[in-house]
Amino acid sequence: MAIQDVLVIGSGIAGLSYALKIAIRNPDAKITIVTKANKDETNTKYAQGGVAVVSDFEKDSFEKHIEDTLRAGDGLCKLEAVEVVVKEAPERINEIINWGVRFDKNNEGIYDLGREGGHTENRIVHHKDVTGWEIERAMLEAIKEYPNIQVFTHHFVVDLITEHHLNRDIAQKTTCFGAYILDLNTDKVEQHLAKVTLLATGGVGHVYKNTTNPIIATGDGIGLARRAKATVSGMQFIQFHPxxxxxxxxxxxxxxxxxxxxxxxxxxxxxxxxxxxxxxxxxxxxxxxxxxxxxxxxxxxxxxxxxxxxxxxxxxxxxxxxxxxxxxxxxxxxxxxxxxxxxxxxxSHYLCGGIDVDLEGKTSIENLFAVGECSNTGLHGANRLASNSLLEAMVFGHRAALKTVDLLNDNEFSIYNFEFPEWNEEGMKVQEELVLISYLRKQLQAMMSELVGIVRSDNRLQIAQNRINEIEKMVKEIYYFTIVSPKILELRNLVDVAHLIIEQSINQKENRGTFYNKDFN
Structure with missing residues (x-):
């Protein structure tokens, strides 16, 4: 069993900025970052374009950036979230510059501002065509300065710990107390208790056959949230990069x-x-x-x-x-x-919806936050404006960190008041043939690509719903009888993601943004 003040699941810009902000404000807080791969293997690393931020106030303005974001979101953005992100952007950008991020400048020493689809002005700060890689590099260097931050690589989260794991009902509202985590170095599932937990797990790209996302993007945070009964919405809005x-x-x-x-x-x-x-x-x-x-x-x-x-x-x-x-x-x-x-x-490129959060990154579960692509802040609405995603992660990482510091200073809540069961492999479990898990994953991806892709229809979605129910039943059975491993855990999460995308696509009754059902025309 491990006990920490803050458990961060994911090591991209969302998780790293959040951890840094807490460490700076509370040097005594014990912060653990876990990631299932190498610490730099994240969606952030592969972000090419840059970060949208208003910096030339003669040609550009907050109002223009807000209008562009709302237009891209096709009427479904939350105005308050958009205003918060756009107006807090300059301060967040200056912070990461101070942490060592190097954005390109022109011959006059002024930031070389790019422009992307949906933007009415040049406002994208960038580092050549590897902006995400540069941000990841600088932030991993920055966290080395804080001994109260530990990073555990090759640790795969199995499930969040909530009061459902206790033998008694302790609250009307669901509360998160950490997570059960598989240490891939020892093949043991360990209990990680935490006062506050952050989901910063990135995207869901590999629910489809073709994606720009790295192989790690299997919707793990969404799967964890769904099984813990957090509210998740906007899953029908999947952005496909052209x-x-x-x-x-x-x-x-x-x-x-x-x-x-x-x-x-x-x-x-x-x-x-x-x-x-x-x-x-x-x-x-x-x-x-x-x-x-x-x-x-x-x-x-x-x-x-x-x-x-x-x-x-x-x-x-x-x-x-x-x-x-x-x-x-x-x-x-x-x-x-x-x-x-x-x-x-x-x-498949970006998830515009996700785990519902408020303006401080809080989910519907107590002491559980979500930041970055796995979250649904309301910024993107039905379609993300280019280069708003890294910015969103920074702004909400900052806001979630401030709220977390407040929670850590509240002595009323303590994880020491409860006894949580250690991980228990129920019954006799075997090592399932990986070919079966790989087969079901390919079946899932093919079904999603062919039936729940860029253009959808009522008939395709109904077939997809019937098929996902069959696949979900098979995966649950395999999971119950199989020794826990990354492949079965990823498949389990992909099934949760697919289920939500299909269900919420069926419930979507008009074409907006990235969602297009040909039967509505």
Missing amino acids: TAFYSEFDGQLFLISEAVRGFGAKLRTKDGELFMHKYDEREELASRDIVARAIDNEMKLSGDDYVYIDCRHLEKEKFLEHFPNIYEKCKSEGYDMFTELVPVVPA
Whole structure:
């Protein structure tokens, strides 16, 4: 058994900024960060574009950023959340700069502001085309200065600990007391008790066959929250990135940043024809949902597996200055972006909904917070505006940390008042053949991609609901009789995610943002 003041599940920008803020304000607080992979393997690491923040107040304004966010969210954003994030952005950006994050500057020493789809002004601060990697690097360096922060890698959370694990009812409201965590180094499940727990587990990309997300993005926080009975909403709003590098193989696809289109790249069919003008007056600078549906429609009309992104007309020197890694990746795949068209396809990219939280990051469960992509703050509504996600994680990480410090100073609540059962492998369990778990995972991903993708229908969703019920039943049985392992835990979480996406898609009765049901037209 391990006891800490704060348990942070996830080591991306949300978890790290939250832990840092608490450590700075409460040096005596014992903070534990757990991550199921290496500490830098997070969704944050793969964020290319940058962070949206108003910094040029002569050309830009908070009001413009708010309007762009609300427009992208298609009427479903929470205005208060949008205002909080946009107006607190400059202060949060200055903090991470002080922690060592290096954003690109122009020859005048002013931040080089990029522009992406849905934005009416240039306001994206960035570090070349690896902004997330740079932020992750700086923040991992920053936490080394705080001995009260411990990071445990290769630790997989099995379930949250709530009063349901006690033999008596201790409260009308559900409370979180930590988590049961599988130490992958010892293959033992340990009890980690905490006064406050944060879910900062990132996205759900691998519920689909193709995604821009790293392999770790299996919706673990959403699964934990659903099983603990936290409220989760907006799961029907899955953002598909329009331009992932096409591959014949399923899994993580390399992202060709939206900033490339902001830089002037054009989209063409396999026949070389421009097509975005048919779908939106903003053409390639339309919001992601519109561009993704346009590409999806062109592929369906032609029967092609991909469209092309055209960078041949762009200024080479400036392009390489902004997007060196994207260029090198395409070159390694056999495509010179300045002489050839590059094949791209939409891929699952970002969850706009998630675990419901208030303006302090608190969930519906006492002493449980959620920050980052796994949370639903109301900022994104039906569709996330490009480069608002890293910003959201910083702003709500800060707000959640302030509230957590207050909770830690409240001596009325103590985890020492309760006796929680140690993890117990009920009955005789065996090591299930991994081929069965892999088979069900592929079945789940194929079903979600084909029936609950960019364009949905009533019939497809009904078939998907019947199928997910069958898969969920099989996975529960396998989980009960199988020795706990990362593969079965990830599959279990993916099933929870898929169940919520399908259920909330069926309940969605109008097309908004990223959600599109062809039967509604």
